[in-house]
Amino acid sequence: MGEGKRRITYADYLHLHDLINLQDGAGDRKISSDEHHFIIVHQAFELWFCRILFEMREIKILLAQRPVPEDDIPRIVHKLERVTEIFNLFQGQWKVMQTLTPQGFLNFRDELGTASGFESFQLRELEIMLGIYSTDRPGEMNPLEHFARMADESESSRAAYQRLVKVSEETTIREELRTWLSRTPIHGSSPDDDGDEAVVRNFVEEHLATTSALHESALQHFADIGQTDIEKIGARFAASLEGAREFLLPDGQVDRARAGLLFIESYRDLPLLAWPRALVDSVVEMEQSMLLFRTHHARMVERMIGRRVGTGGSSGVDYLDATTKMRIFTDLWAVRTLLIKRSELPPVKKPEAYGFRG
Numbered sequence: 001m002g003e004g005k006r007r008i009t010y011a012d013y014l015h016l017h018d019l020i021n022l023q024d025g026a027g028d029r030k031i032s033s034d035e036h037h038f039i040i041v042h043q044a045f046e047l048w049f050c051r052i053l054f055e056m057r058e059i060k061i062l063l064a065q066r067p068v069p070e071d072d073i074p075r076i077v078h079k080l081e082r083v084t085e086i087f088n089l090f091q092g093q094w095k096v097m098q099t100l101t102p103q104g105f106l107n108f109r110d111e112l113g114t115a116s117g118f119e120s121f122q123l124r125e126l127e128i129m130l131g132i133y134s135t136d137r138p139g140e141m142n143p144l145e146h147f148a149r150m151a152d153e154s155e156s157s158r159a160a161y162q163r164l165v166k167v168s169e170e171t172t173i174r175e176e177l178r179t180w181l182s183r184t185p186i187h188g189s190s191p192d193d194d195g196d197e198a199v200v201r202n203f204v205e206e207h208l209a210t211t212s213a214l215h216e217s218a219l220q221h222f223a224d225i226g227q228t229d230i231e232k233i234g235a236r237f238a239a240s241l242e243g244a245r246e247f248l249l250p251d252g253q254v255d256r257a258r259a260g261l262l263f264i265e266s267y268r269d270l271p272l273l274a275w276p277r278a279l280v281d282s283v284v285e286m287e288q289s290m291l292l293f294r295t296h297h298a299r300m301v302e303r304m305i306g307r308r309v310g311t312g313g314s315s316g317v318d319y320l321d322a323t324t325k326m327r328i329f330t331d332l333w334a335v336r337t338l339l340i341k342r343s344e345l346p347p348v349k350k351p352e353a354y355g356f357r358g
């Protein structure tokens with residue numbers, strides 16, 4: 001090692017001295033062991049949010065390429081899998097959190113004032129980047145309005161607000177994913193090919209016709225076994241077929257992204273669809289793990305504060321339960337309802353277009 005060049009220590013590298021001196025609750029008070037616990041658990045979550053955001057920003061850049069190079073798909077999948085594992089890790093962290101007793105929490109709860117996880121700007125940034133719109137939120141609440149009000153309170157609140165404004169002006173991962181899906185070759189036809197519109201429409205109409213035939217035979221089976229409320233069941237099948245039509249052909253126009261998604265999910269055994277299918281699966285798995293994070297938080301909160309109003313002023317557990325109803329990648333969830341077993345599907349046209357390359 002050259003003269004004058006100091007060895008970097010473990011503590012230097014990790015800024016450890018700073019890190020373990022940040023648990024004072026932003027005041028001069030001496031904090032209790034329970035409050036120290038409360039602060040560190042929150043900080044651990046926020047550090048992981050920081051990690052998730054880092055990965056998500058890179059995922060967005062990779063997905064925003066036109067087209068997305070084939071060898072970038074495994075990279076995106078790997079990152080999504082990492083994010084999912086982090087969300088899964090949170091299950092254990094909620095358990096650590098709830099070693100704090102309800103009374104133990106009440107002892108210092110007033111010190112929080114109106115501070116609440118509601119103001120976690122990192123979680124908000126993640127939600128906006130993924131593509132949660134205000135209209136998807138309980139009561140169509142817009143978190144940006146809250147952060148705009150906070151912006152005048154301090155430099156750091158202003159910085160948090162600006163961060164959220166910036167991300168809300170960018171395209172979302174939901175949109176990038178839709179663009180990528182819309183480029184899926186369907187029966188060997190790509191969007192730029194002549195006659196693509198007709199190929200895609202035909203694929204969709206064929207799928208709907210098969211669905212209708214399957215409904216008819218299921219209804220016949222109900223009649224054969226003597227089911228009495230055939231009319232009601234028939235109406236359910238009709239509504240489901242109508243829903244499928246509206247999903248694939250909104251306002252009568254082909255939705256190519258949804259058709260592409262349906263094609264990937266239907267013919268998922270084709271070699272060339274292996275990675276697209278893995279990408280769709282890993283997005284669904286990531287959203288599922290995020291939903292479970294919300295659900296487990298709500299259950300922990302119910303155990304800790306019952307049905308009390310939150311420090312942020314929300315209805316508490318009822319509000320948190322309502323957030324578990326939100327879905328970001330709605331199409332990826334919805335397409336599951338439309339799937340038909342492989343043996344009933346028409347054979348893929350131009351199968352050579354989906355074989356292994358080289």
Ligand code: HEM
Nearest residue numbers: 042045116117118120123301304310311312313314316323
């Ligand atoms: C004693 C432990 C906890 C209690 C009693 C609690 C309670 C609550 C309540 C009642 C809300 C609803 C907003 C409000 O009115 O305040 C909320 C929101 C939230 N909490 Fe917690 N929480 C706890 C721990 C945590 C931890 C460890 C995290 C990790 C970062 C966290 C993250 C969040 C987030 C991100 C929200 C906003 C949810 C949304 O709006 O979608 N909470 N919390």
